[in-house]
Amino acid sequence: MKLPVYLYGHPVLRKISEPIAPDFEGLKTLIDDMYDAMYKSEGVGLAAPQIGLNIRLVVIDADPVSETFPDCAGRKLTLINPVIEVLDGDAVKRTEGCLSLPGISEDVARVEHIRLSWVDADFNPHTEEISGFLARIVQHECDHLEGKLYIDHISAIRRQLIRGKLNNIVSGKTRVDYPAKYAPRRR
Numbered sequence: 094m095k096l097p098v099y100l101y102g103h104p105v106l107r108k109i110s111e112p113i114a115p116d117f118e119g120l121k122t123l124i125d126d127m128y129d130a131m132y133k134s135e136g137v138g139l140a141a142p143q144i145g146l147n148i149r150l151v152v153i154d155a156d157p158v159s160e161t162f163p164d165c166a167g168r169k170l171t172l173i174n175p176v177i178e179v180l181d182g183d184a185v186k187r188t189e190g191c192l193s194l195p196g197i198s199e200d201v202a203r204v205e206h207i208r209l210s211w212v213d214a215d216f217n218p219h220t221e222e223i224s225g226f227l228a229r230i231v232q233h234e235c236d237h238l239e240g241k242l243y244i245d246h247i248s249a250i251r252r253q254l255i256r257g258k259l260n261n262i263v264s265g266k267t268r269v270d271y272p273a274k275y276a277p278r279r280r
């Protein structure tokens with residue numbers, strides 16, 4: 094099934110997502126569909142709220158950025174009920190974008206080292222220390238599960254500067270070259 098990416102302004106992106114139980118019906122098909130949607134939109138990560146579901150599921154394939162970030166080579170992660178523990182308090186700024194915020198990219202400060210715990214598609218538990226750009230992708234995607242977007246981390250001045258672009262996404266004026274779902278129209 095082709096899943097559209099829900100865009101900024103849609104309330105589903107602002108809700109806290111629920112944990113997933115092992116008997117969740119159709120989970121593997123959903124995961125496959127999320128990878129399809131992510132590849133179609135040329136993203137390196139996609140969280141379930143972005144396809145309209147408030148459940149704690151994230152797919153990541155960081156391989157496309159491995160020329161710039163060699164650590165990302167071959168890194169593909171399906172995260173169910175992920176938990177992040179910060180291992181390094183020093184934040185580093187790098188540019189981020191988001192499939193739910195087309196046409197925008199901003200510098201975001203995030204820590205470089207985390208310990209990530211999650212279960213995979215078979216509900217096998219994993220824990221791994223992750224650093225560098227992959228740690229950034231994981232933090233960005235897990236923010237989505239808390240109803241947070243990367244623009245929540247930028248300064249009020251920067252947010253003011255992109256307000257026009259944000260309004261264009263909300264009002265459906267932004268062109269998106271992948272299947273997308275705009276916010277419901279407000280009257």
Ligand code: NI
Pocket residue numbers: 190191192193233234237
């Ligand atoms: Ni995102």
